[in-house]
Amino acid sequence: MSRILLFNKPFNVLSQFTDNDDRPTLSDYVAVPGVYAAGRLDFDSEGLLILTDDGALQHRLADPKFKLEKTYWAQVEGEITEQALEQLRRGIQLKDGPTRPAKAKHLATPEIWPRTPPIRQRANQATSWLELKISEGRNRQVRRMTAAVGFPTLRLIRVAIGQWTIEGLAPGEYRTEQVNLPVNPPRSTRGHPSRTSARRPRR
Known part of the structure; x- marks a missing residue:
């Protein structure tokens, strides 16, 4: 079994432990060597980031070829239309090639923490939310996809990676789980994590 940490990364925090420009990093929140x-x-972006001490598992979780589905909630500028959602479901042509078809649906405004600072919103401009599930990992992919269909992303939260979610975690909190996930499993095999410790607050 390997250990993973499920961390709810706050807005404007780097996904690494050090930074030459003194920006907030994981070391400000995660006290696990x-x-x-x-x-x-x-x-x-905000939301779920998985950390591990197992190099093979790190590759298994991060490599796009394994097609681990990632779920995002995106707050976009304007009222998202069914036509735009259908475009996302078919796949979007980006500068670096077409995306795989995504699972996309309108989302009622979720009951989540307020962002600090809040989004920059134009006066008299409505916003809306959508849920987007993708199995790729291109640079700023969700933002580019929503912009391509005419709805720029204002706030982006990753709520799940595979079966792991940020449920019960406030920004800056994490919990530890044990997972038995083969490095090269059959297509139908899935890992089955079991929680081993409660969430831990920012130190």
């Missing part, structure tokens, strides 16, 4: 991020989450 020997772990590192399995994949990345943009500085200006």
Whole structure:
């Protein structure tokens, strides 16, 4: 079994432990030696980041070829339309090639923590939320996809990676789980984590 940390990364925190420009990093929140991020989450995005002390598991979680589904909640500028959602479901042509079809649906305003600082919103401009599930990991992919269909992303939260979620975690909190996930499992095999410790607050 390997150990993973499920961390709810706050807005404007780097997905690494050090920074030459003295920006907030994981070291401001995670006091566990020997772990590192399995994949990345943009500085200006929030939500689930998985950390592990197992190099093979890190590769398994981060490598796009394994197609581990990631779930995002995006607050966008304007009232998202069914036409735009259908475009996302079919796949979007980006500068670095077409995306895989995504699972996309309108989302009622979720009951989540307020962002600090709040989003920059134009006067008299409505916003809306959508849920987007993708199995790729391109740079700023969700933001580019929503912009391509005419709805720029104002706030982005990753709420799940595979079966792991940020449920019960406030920004800056994490919990530790044990996972038995083969490095090269059959297509139908999935890991089955079991929680081993409660969430831990920012130190």
